[in-house]
Amino acid sequence: MSGTRTESRLWNLVAELTYRCPLRCPYCSNPLALRDFPEALGAGDWARVFREAAALGAVHVGLTGGEPTTRRDLAEIVAAAAEAGLYTHLVTAGLPLDAAGLRALQGAGLRSVQLSVQDAEAADSDAIAGAACFERKLAFAREVRGLGLPLTLNVVLHRRNLGRVRELIALARALDADRLELANAQYQGWALANRAALLPARAQLDAAAAVVAEERAKGARPELLFVLPDYFRERPKPCMGGWARTHLVVTPDGRALPCHGAAELPLEFWNVRERSLAECWREAPGMNAFRGEAWMQEPCRSCPERARDFGGCRCQAFALAGDAAATDPACALSPRHALVAAAHEEPRTDSWRYRAPSER
Amino acid sequence: MSAEGDSKRSAQRAEGERSDEAGFEQRLRRILDERYHHRHPFNVRLHGGRCTEGEVRRWIRNRYYYQTRIPLKDGLILTKSEDREFRRGWIRRIHDHDGDDARTGGLELWLRLAEAAGLERADVASLRGVLPGVRRACDAYVEFVASHDLLESVASSLTELSAGPFLGERAEAFRKHYGWIEESGLEYFLSRTTQAPRDAAEGLAYVLAHARTPADQERCAAALLRKCEILWALLDGVEWGGRTPRLAPAALVREEGAESVVVLPERAVRISVSGREVLAACDGRRSVDGVAAALRERHPEGESVERDVYDFVERMEGLGVLTHAAPSGAERRAP
Numbered sequence: 001m002s003g004t005r006t007e008s009r010l011w012n013l014v015a016e017l018t019y020r021c022p023l024r025c026p027y028c029s030n031p032l033a034l035r036d037f038p039e040a041l042g043a044g045d046w047a048r049v050f051r052e053a054a055a056l057g058a059v060h061v062g063l064t065g066g067e068p069t070t071r072r073d074l075a076e077i078v079a080a081a082a083e084a085g086l087y088t089h090l091v092t093a094g095l096p097l098d099a100a101g102l103r104a105l106q107g108a109g110l111r112s113v114q115l116s117v118q119d120a121e122a123a124d125s126d127a128i129a130g131a132a133c134f135e136r137k138l139a140f141a142r143e144v145r146g147l148g149l150p151l152t153l154n155v156v157l158h159r160r161n162l163g164r165v166r167e168l169i170a171l172a173r174a175l176d177a178d179r180l181e182l183a184n185a186q187y188q189g190w191a192l193a194n195r196a197a198l199l200p201a202r203a204q205l206d207a208a209a210a211v212v213a214e215e216r217a218k219g220a221r222p223e224l225l226f227v228l229p230d231y232f233r234e235r236p237k238p239c240m241g242g243w244a245r246t247h248l249v250v251t252p253d254g255r256a257l258p259c260h261g262a263a264e265l266p267l268e269f270w271n272v273r274e275r276s277l278a279e280c281w282r283e284a285p286g287m288n289a290f291r292g293e294a295w296m297q298e299p300c301r302s303c304p305e306r307a308r309d310f311g312g313c314r315c316q317a318f319a320l321a322g323d324a325a326a327t328d329p330a331c332a333l334s335p336r337h338a339l340v341a342a343a344h345e346e347p348r349t350d351s352w353r354y355r356a357p358s359e360r
Numbered sequence: 361m362s363a364e365g366d367s368k369r370s371a372q373r374a375e376g377e378r379s380d381e382a383g384f385e386q387r388l389r390r391i392l393d394e395r396y397h398h399r400h401p402f403n404v405r406l407h408g409g410r411c412t413e414g415e416v417r418r419w420i421r422n423r424y425y426y427q428t429r430i431p432l433k434d435g436l437i438l439t440k441s442e443d444r445e446f447r448r449g450w451i452r453r454i455h456d457h458d459g460d461d462a463r464t465g466g467l468e469l470w471l472r473l474a475e476a477a478g479l480e481r482a483d484v485a486s487l488r489g490v491l492p493g494v495r496r497a498c499d500a501y502v503e504f505v506a507s508h509d510l511l512e513s514v515a516s517s518l519t520e521l522s523a524g525p526f527l528g529e530r531a532e533a534f535r536k537h538y539g540w541i542e543e544s545g546l547e548y549f550l551s552r553t554t555q556a557p558r559d560a561a562e563g564l565a566y567v568l569a570h571a572r573t574p575a576d577q578e579r580c581a582a583a584l585l586r587k588c589e590i591l592w593a594l595l596d597g598v599e600w601g602g603r604t605p606r607l608a609p610a611a612l613v614r615e616e617g618a619e620s621v622v623v624l625p626e627r628a629v630r631i632s633v634s635g636r637e638v639l640a641a642c643d644g645r646r647s648v649d650g651v652a653a654a655l656r657e658r659h660p661e662g663e664s665v666e667r668d669v670y671d672f673v674e675r676m677e678g679l680g681v682l683t684h685a686a687p688s689g690a691e692r693r694a695p
Binding site: 011059060087112150178179 | 621
């Protein structure tokens with residue numbers, strides 16, 4: 001085992017409970033080819049995965065999807081995660097779960113909630129979500145805070161809503177959110193397919209960054225997260241905190257992945273239905289493909305920043321450069337950086353392709 | 361061009377400068393009226409008799425750090441002037457604080473105030489209890505003077521314009537509300553009620569004489585505003601010491617051998633053994649001051665117990681591990 005491999009410790013399990021979702025956001029991080037299969041992992045399988053994750057050191061579980069609250073056995077799954085000693089965090093669109101369902105989840109051991117909104121007001125938010133859901137989301141946020149659960153609001157930012165950052169912060173304050181993630185779209189999967197409709201102009205981002213700085217000075221709440229997207233920076237993002245280093249994603253059908261996008265890469269990952277989570281995490285060839293630094297090409301291999309950004313995002317390298325081991329083209333030092341630079345010059349469009357409906 | 365025309369123009373110019381000078385001075389005084397720390401909620405409570413004994417002591421102990429910075433910044437100002445007369449005048453400020461053969465200086469008078477308030481001289485003089493926000497604010501003042509020119513540095517000292525009457529009021533407030541502090545301790549305030557107006561008049565005359573262009577005046581106004589912000593931040597720092605931190609309700613603490621991990625929504629924070637001890641003392645009743653005192657009691661030989669506690673509590677607040685209820689009536693922002 002290489003020295004660097006021992007650096008990895010699983011901290012955060014991302015449990016993708018389903019790919020079903022009532023929303024159709026054009027930047028969905030679920031696979032482009034949505035597999036039309038039932039959730040292969042039942043509540044009992046998830047309970048085993050949670051116990052094994054905790055034994056590997058995980059402290060957090062993000063219950064996500066798709067929309068996790070489409071699962072009827074969610075309370076059972078939450079209870080199993082809490083039982084395993086994990087900090088249970090629900091990542092939801094706020095529907096179809098109702099107030100009674102939310103209370104039941106809290107009773108089962110749910111500790112915190114992240115709610116997505118798509119924009120600061122109903123018509124535009126619903127237009128992005130591809131479903132009428134904004135009012136329900138607001139009610140859901142109030143239910144979360146009413147139960148005393150910590151609330152994170154998450155908004156994916158792109159050229160259609162970047163001008164609304166001030167209103168979004170005001171909304172987060174009005175809903176008494178603890179934290180607002182202003183998450184710039186990452187151009188993979190659906191977002192890459194819709195890039196011409198989503199990629200903002202530099203000036204939009206700068207204006208939004210200025211608003212965030214102003215609003216931060218107004219007080220500690222909510223905590224505001226805003227990071228310039230990698231397309232607009234000289235260096236790539238430290239994707240997932242390093243490949244298979246701290247995060248592990250388990251998909252609805254049981255594949256153990258280092259991130260939700262990794263299934264698109266030509267790598268061999270293992271399935272928790274066939275092996276223990278520890279084996280899937282430690283030994284799967286795909287997991288070890290980019291652990292540590294041995295896989296790096298130049299300019300990463302000798303770059304002093306490799307310990308900070310881990311060479312960027314492997315999925316982005318594969319999607320843009322066709323080589324998952326390449327330096328992330330978002331990095332200005334990448335020989336393929338022109339691929340990202342060119343995206344800024346592409347003509348923009350106002351229409352996008354919604355995520356394919358996934359309700360069966 | 362006639363000589364008559366020339367003198368007429370220069371008379372007009374002099375007239376213009378005078379009115380401009382008056383406007384400039386008004387502007388400086390308006391900054392003080394709006395932004396000087398007499399409006400800070402802590403000061404309002406201090407002068408209104410609404411501070412506890414602990415709060416008054418905390419203020420005295422922390423403000424001493426500011427007193428120690430004054431001679432340093434005045435020394436920096438001396439190095440900026442080529443004018444012997446200016447230096448002869450300004451060096452007096454250092455003597456005022458450090459004292460000389462003839463009189464007791466402001467630093468010594470402040471330590472007497474501390475003793476009169478029941479604090480230990482050596483403890484206060486050691487600066488070990490100085491809160492981090494206070495330290496940052498005071499250091500920022502010295503850094504400001506180090507990195508700005510003579511005119512801006514002198515302009516930043518013009519908070520003295522407000523200090524004279526302010527300190528008279530303070531002495532009165534202490535007599536009236538904090539009778540447990542012996543009268544002998546108030547000598548500092550009384551000495552400054554005469555020194556500050558003299559210093560202020562000299563500083564103002566210098567600034568009015570040397571800030572000749574709108575750009576200079578702009579720089580002076582900004583310097584004075586910055587100084588007001590520093591004094592304000594100092595009192596914010598004092599208030600912080602009165603917060604009563606406790607573990608965030610959303611936190612889950614996990615033991616991992618000698619270490620602990622505090623788990624929060626979307627965040628996990630490793631805590632060392634010594635951090636654990638501080639966290640345990642943060643019970644929502646003890647103030648930050650009180651937490652430091654409790655740890656000091658347990659580690660009497662520790663070199664930097666207070667500083668370590670403060671740094672840890674600040675860091676944990678920033679990460680959301682610790683929360684606190686703000687002290688009553690404490691509004692955190694400048695008007």
